[in-house]
Amino acid sequence: MPGIRAGLALAAIAAASLTGCGVGGAGSTASQQTVASDAQLKGTITFQTWSLKNDKFTPYFTALIKDFETQHPGTTITWVDQPGDGYADKVSSQVTSGSLPDVINLPQDIAHSVAKVGGLLDLTKNVPTLAQDYVHSGVAAYTYPDLGSDGFAFPWYLGTDVSYWNKAMLQRDGLDPAKPPRTFDELVAQAKVMHDASGGRDYLMSRPPGLSDIVNSGTPLMTSDGRTFAFNTAGAAAMLDKYTAAYAAGYLPSNVLTSTYEGNSALFTKQEVAWTTGGGNYIESTLQSNPSLAPQIVPSPALDTAPLYVQGISVAARSRNLPLALAFGRFVTDDANQKAFIKLAPGFLPGSAASAADPAYSRSDGTAQGDASVIAYQDMQKAVIFTPPVWTDAMNTFLNQQVALAMTGKEPAEQALDNAVNRANQLLGQ
Amino acid sequence: MTSHRWYTPWLLIAPALLWLAVFSLWPAINTGVLSFTDVHTLSGGRFIGVHNYALMWHDPQLRDAILNTLIFMAVCVPLLTFLPLLLALLVQRTLPFMGFFRTVFYFPVIASAVVVALIWQWLLDDRGLVNGLGRQAGLLHGALPFLTDRWLLLFSAIALTVWKGLGYYMVLYLSALGNVRRELHEAAAVDGAGTVRRFWAVTVPGVRGTMALVSVLIAVNAMRVFSELYILGGRTGGIGGQDVSLVMLIQQAAAGSDGRIGYASALSVLLFVLTIGPLLLLARWNRRTD
Numbered sequence: 001m002p003g004i005r006a007g008l009a010l011a012a013i014a015a016a017s018l019t020g021c022g023v024g025g026a027g028s029t030a031s032q033q034t035v036a037s038d039a040q041l042k043g044t045i046t047f048q049t050w051s052l053k054n055d056k057f058t059p060y061f062t063a064l065i066k067d068f069e070t071q072h073p074g075t076t077i078t079w080v081d082q083p084g085d086g087y088a089d090k091v092s093s094q095v096t097s098g099s100l101p102d103v104i105n106l107p108q109d110i111a112h113s114v115a116k117v118g119g120l121l122d123l124t125k126n127v128p129t130l131a132q133d134y135v136h137s138g139v140a141a142y143t144y145p146d147l148g149s150d151g152f153a154f155p156w157y158l159g160t161d162v163s164y165w166n167k168a169m170l171q172r173d174g175l176d177p178a179k180p181p182r183t184f185d186e187l188v189a190q191a192k193v194m195h196d197a198s199g200g201r202d203y204l205m206s207r208p209p210g211l212s213d214i215v216n217s218g219t220p221l222m223t224s225d226g227r228t229f230a231f232n233t234a235g236a237a238a239m240l241d242k243y244t245a246a247y248a249a250g251y252l253p254s255n256v257l258t259s260t261y262e263g264n265s266a267l268f269t270k271q272e273v274a275w276t277t278g279g280g281n282y283i284e285s286t287l288q289s290n291p292s293l294a295p296q297i298v299p300s301p302a303l304d305t306a307p308l309y310v311q312g313i314s315v316a317a318r319s320r321n322l323p324l325a326l327a328f329g330r331f332v333t334d335d336a337n338q339k340a341f342i343k344l345a346p347g348f349l350p351g352s353a354a355s356a357a358d359p360a361y362s363r364s365d366g367t368a369q370g371d372a373s374v375i376a377y378q379d380m381q382k383a384v385i386f387t388p389p390v391w392t393d394a395m396n397t398f399l400n401q402q403v404a405l406a407m408t409g410k411e412p413a414e415q416a417l418d419n420a421v422n423r424a425n426q427l428l429g430q
Numbered sequence: 431m432t433s434h435r436w437y438t439p440w441l442l443i444a445p446a447l448l449w450l451a452v453f454s455l456w457p458a459i460n461t462g463v464l465s466f467t468d469v470h471t472l473s474g475g476r477f478i479g480v481h482n483y484a485l486m487w488h489d490p491q492l493r494d495a496i497l498n499t500l501i502f503m504a505v506c507v508p509l510l511t512f513l514p515l516l517l518a519l520l521v522q523r524t525l526p527f528m529g530f531f532r533t534v535f536y537f538p539v540i541a542s543a544v545v546v547a548l549i550w551q552w553l554l555d556d557r558g559l560v561n562g563l564g565r566q567a568g569l570l571h572g573a574l575p576f577l578t579d580r581w582l583l584l585f586s587a588i589a590l591t592v593w594k595g596l597g598y599y600m601v602l603y604l605s606a607l608g609n610v611r612r613e614l615h616e617a618a619a620v621d622g623a624g625t626v627r628r629f630w631a632v633t634v635p636g637v638r639g640t641m642a643l644v645s646v647l648i649a650v651n652a653m654r655v656f657s658e659l660y661i662l663g664g665r666t667g668g669i670g671g672q673d674v675s676l677v678m679l680i681q682q683a684a685a686g687s688d689g690r691i692g693y694a695s696a697l698s699v700l701l702f703v704l705t706i707g708p709l710l711l712l713a714r715w716n717r718r719t720d
Contacts, residue, residue, distance in 0.1 A: 259664035393686035405670035
């Protein structure tokens, strides 16, 4: 009898777990709500930013919130900021615990995960002028093919990668800082010159290839219908072969594939590597963290096609005060406030259509930082988002593993890409 | 004589029982249940039968993960069962500075994981101390690929585990050795038994209970190996993920906002089954030798 009782108890616990394990979120109904545009604005909402509470940005947000609360008496905005690391995990836990802030700053990949479970309000439906008020690339970033034509964020600020070169290292190894590489092939050619001139001490290349390199090889990541991955092309294999040859020849640090690899940016800071990529404000931030290196940095456009990074402001579909949340989201991203925000972040571009076209962004003040900002502005006009929203951590890990096998000669490039594509497609269906 | 109410013992163990139920029993049961669902980090939760278990057959890394984990256990169990015993015998002696040596041997146990990672990476890197010394001594021409070769990385991780665990198990053996009667050693010596014979005939039987405990602890810990391989192989589990362990595979499956919690739970159940097997074998072996 005790055995039967214990078995029944376990079965009951299992049944309870099974019924309780769904974390499905709000579903599509919540995201499709229509918010009354004439509703009175009152009450309290929470506004969450990502790593923006610091000496530089805190006064801006404090003033922004005060401004809104003054314009709309009876409203209170509670501002919270999350640290830079582990933001996706933090947002995930907020979604599963039903505590997603009313207005939230999300990059497009995290927004996709939340939108997929109905956690974000469809803004296309609630803001008819969304496509006119905001830059096209920004709106497109938050419109996901697998979720229909809904838009899930107000584009806030846009960034891209600029190439940065160490002038002293280039000159020391006989390279001209005025003519840095513009394509991957030029990079490999100049990496050879640097390697040979320095006896293998200096490096120009210092990162293994990833999705961006595949796209820059002229390979679309997915089929035209966006249903399957198909980046195992001859072009991508040729690119991987070039990396493999460069690695074997010693143009990249030998530990670039191991756990001791510190990353491209850290090696650039230590002046072991003469090239890195960074946001449009990289020189300004280096001036504070490494004043002796900053004057040596020369900016140039990103190799081949530049990547586009977008930050957006989304509204939680389950917000208890949707009218206020929607109004505050629009307020944060309106033209005037975006302009004021971007003044604090040189090298980034506002997501509002009116200010993004401002010719001021295409004029340099003659400093290297000014040049970098202009380059970022120009690059952003044709920059693309390399990572599809359906690309997951598990797919990325597997791709990196296959790339490492190819670069160490343990697997042909074609085979490595075939494996990566097969596994990505397998995971896509799970 | 004071009489106790029937529930007094239950009251005394209630906090521990509650702790076990909330933090061990419930998660274990829930893991088993989740393994039959399609739950992801943010979505899902539908019952899908044994689909997650069927998916394991198509996981290109599962075979490597099982093999690596079993090799890890098979090598760690004998090494960490006998080496700490020898070390304990060594430091048990009352010689000058022995307290200092005991502390030194125990130091890796309390060292932070980050420090350990940095030390071992620095030792084993292509440009690290081991390769540097090897080249200087003329023993090596190139660099030994400790961090890029599948087997070298696996055995380096085993070496790191043994190094880090020696001190802990040494302390367990030191307390057990205190219970081995000195007269037995003296009697064996009088009968002509040498050091090796006395070790096998007196010391080992005297600490057999502790050996059983130690071997079980090591087996369980080895099956759950994660940090050592992560430290040396990185988050991908070495080149091509060839040095991934089962726990790393579970972590990779569940990571991110699209994490496959259902599949990760199925892998956890597999790990449980694989761990129980060797434990039962060890328990049986211990019963036989008693």
